[in-house]
Amino acid sequence: MVEPREADGRTALKSRQFDIKEIGLVREVKGMVARIVGLPSCISGQLVTFSSGVLGMIMGYDLHEAHALILGDAAEIRTGEQVYGRAEPLRIPVGDAVIGRVVNALAEPMDGQGAIAYAAHYPIFRKAPGIMERVPIAKPLETGIKILDTMVPIGKGQRELILGDRMTGKTTLALDTILNQQGKGVTCIYCCIGRSYSTLARAVQHLTAGDAMGFTFIVAETAAAPPGRQFLVPYAACALGEYFMDQGKDVLIVFDDLTRHAWIHRQISLLLGRPPGREAYPGDMFYTHSQLLERAGALSPEKGGGSMTFLPIVETQQGDVTGHIPSNVISITDGQTYLSTPLFTEGFKPAIDLGLSVSRIGSKVQSSAMRDVSRPLRLEYLQFKELERVTKLRANLSEDMAKKLTAGAVLRELLIQDRSQPVPTEHQIVLFEAHRRGVLATRSIEEVRRFKREFFGFLQQKNPALVEALKVTQALTDQITARLTQAYAEFFKPEGVRPL
Ligand SMILES: Nc1ncnc2c1ncn2[C@@H]1O[C@H](COP(=O)(O)OP(=O)(O)OP(=O)(O)O)[C@@H](O)[C@H]1O
Numbered sequence: 001m002v003e004p005r006e007a008d009g010r011t012a013l014k015s016r017q018f019d020i021k022e023i024g025l026v027r028e029v030k031g032m033v034a035r036i037v038g039l040p041s042c043i044s045g046q047l048v049t050f051s052s053g054v055l056g057m058i059m060g061y062d063l064h065e066a067h068a069l070i071l072g073d074a075a076e077i078r079t080g081e082q083v084y085g086r087a088e089p090l091r092i093p094v095g096d097a098v099i100g101r102v103v104n105a106l107a108e109p110m111d112g113q114g115a116i117a118y119a120a121h122y123p124i125f126r127k128a129p130g131i132m133e134r135v136p137i138a139k140p141l142e143t144g145i146k147i148l149d150t151m152v153p154i155g156k157g158q159r160e161l162i163l164g165d166r167m168t169g170k171t172t173l174a175l176d177t178i179l180n181q182q183g184k185g186v187t188c189i190y191c192c193i194g195r196s197y198s199t200l201a202r203a204v205q206h207l208t209a210g211d212a213m214g215f216t217f218i219v220a221e222t223a224a225a226p227p228g229r230q231f232l233v234p235y236a237a238c239a240l241g242e243y244f245m246d247q248g249k250d251v252l253i254v255f256d257d258l259t260r261h262a263w264i265h266r267q268i269s270l271l272l273g274r275p276p277g278r279e280a281y282p283g284d285m286f287y288t289h290s291q292l293l294e295r296a297g298a299l300s301p302e303k304g305g306g307s308m309t310f311l312p313i314v315e316t317q318q319g320d321v322t323g324h325i326p327s328n329v330i331s332i333t334d335g336q337t338y339l340s341t342p343l344f345t346e347g348f349k350p351a352i353d354l355g356l357s358v359s360r361i362g363s364k365v366q367s368s369a370m371r372d373v374s375r376p377l378r379l380e381y382l383q384f385k386e387l388e389r390v391t392k393l394r395a396n397l398s399e400d401m402a403k404k405l406t407a408g409a410v411l412r413e414l415l416i417q418d419r420s421q422p423v424p425t426e427h428q429i430v431l432f433e434a435h436r437r438g439v440l441a442t443r444s445i446e447e448v449r450r451f452k453r454e455f456f457g458f459l460q461q462k463n464p465a466l467v468e469a470l471k472v473t474q475a476l477t478d479q480i481t482a483r484l485t486q487a488y489a490e491f492f493k494p495e496g497v498r499p500l
């Protein structure tokens with residue numbers, strides 16, 4: 001039988017009537033780990049307080065001593081110091097008031113905007129929803145990134161890994177996806193794990209400039225924070241997200257990035273004396289990340305019907321997707337988007353390598369219009385890339401090849417997208433419908449650029465009802481198709497009214 005959700009930490013807390021308070025003594029401090037004697041009934045994941053006021057969390061224990069992860073300044077802790085423990089899992093405050101704010105792993109504000117009025121407490125480590133509480137993923141999460149929405153679509157409740165080398169636009173891709181959730185009722189969380197202050201500041205600036213802080217908040221521990229808190233921060237982001245999911249809302253969490261999280265976990269494990277495995281990561285590395293990523297999902301209507309979508313980011317070294325962490329996380333998630341350095345330097349942005357990117361769920365939940373226009377795109381684009389490669393050195397091409405190359409170049413131009421400019425779904429549909437019908441096949445790249453830039457505005461001005469109908473139905477009915485054909489012709493009419 002499947003256990004009810006209530007069998008998790010929260011009810012355990014409620015049913016625990018007794019209030020154990022034990023006092024232990026610090027025996028040794030090594031890096032971010034303290035060894036404590038005298039906490040006989042401690043549990044893993046429990047909060048402890050050192051007499052100097054620093055917090056800690058129990059990471060493990062043996063017959064004689066408990067090992068606590070220090071969540072503050074380890075330099076303040078002395079050997080022989082007292083430690084107070086309650087047999088309770090670590091919980092953080094959660095609530096709606098966190099939206100628009102920047103908080104740390106303990107949900108404390110770090111943006112200097114004063115205290116946050118929280119509504120409840122949630123355990124930081126919570127069991128993922130069981131199978132009976134979930135429903136299959138049925139709604140698309142519109143990213144506003146043309147390549148993703150057409151060829152690597154994401155569903156609400158899915159986990160899609162963003163992976164790539166340094167400086168390939170991973171963070172930008174994730175933040176632009178957040179920007180596109182404007183007005184769509186999705187609560188977004190950007191979780192910064194062990195990155196620099198400048199990266200965090202850039203993300204805050206990107207989200208603020210994109211007007212996204214009305215439905216977004218940031219949970220961050222930078223590289224300067226105590227490693228224990230950097231380890232906890234993705235779990236804290238999950239707990240905060242679960243509060244919104246339990247209210248039936250859709251949540252999107254970006255983890256930037258899990259490579260840093262794995263590094264911290266490796267450091268902690270080595271200090272705890274756990275045996276190192278592949279690439280010196282501990283043996284439970286896979287378990288750690290799967291525990292975290294299992295918390296995504298779409299809940300059943302009885303559970304409120306909320307969902308949590310995860311976009312974890314992983315950094316690769318020299319494009320090696322077979323490293324320990326990338327291959328682990330690829331196998332846990334429901335698909336990956338691979339960003340490649342050569343594409344980025346070529347100017348194809350977002351630099352998504354379609355040959356290595358896949359979404360194992362999202363394509364089932366695409367709207368009918370989106371499915372119609374995007375079905376042939378992937379194969380066409382991959383064939384074009386291959387053709388371009390083999391014909392690079394050949395001067396005289398057959399007519400057929402030349403045609404394919406021109407069509408491919410048009411498609412590439414349509415797919416290129418600048419940062420902070422998410423494209424609404426109905427806009428994407430009219431762009432790719434034009435490509436599908438060959439409207440752009442004979443056009444120069446300049447004309448395609450003009451089409452990409454101006455056509456949707458032109459259509460909105462000329463026929464707002466059509467745009468509205470497309471937005472609502474997301475289907476290419478005969479009537480809509482006929483009107484679109486007319487609009488394409490008018491837009492490209494040589495002597496016709498120049499749009500806008
Ligand atoms: N679609 C885009 N169009 C134009 N510029 C972009 C685009 N995507 C990313 N960039 C630029 O590329 C640079 C690197 O982007 P970003 O910081 O997102 O990469 P990253 O892979 O997250 O890097 P890091 O490895 O440092 O985390 C930034 O200056 C960003 O503005």
Ligand SMILES: [Mg+2]
Binds near residue numbers: 171
């Ligand atoms: Mg980044």
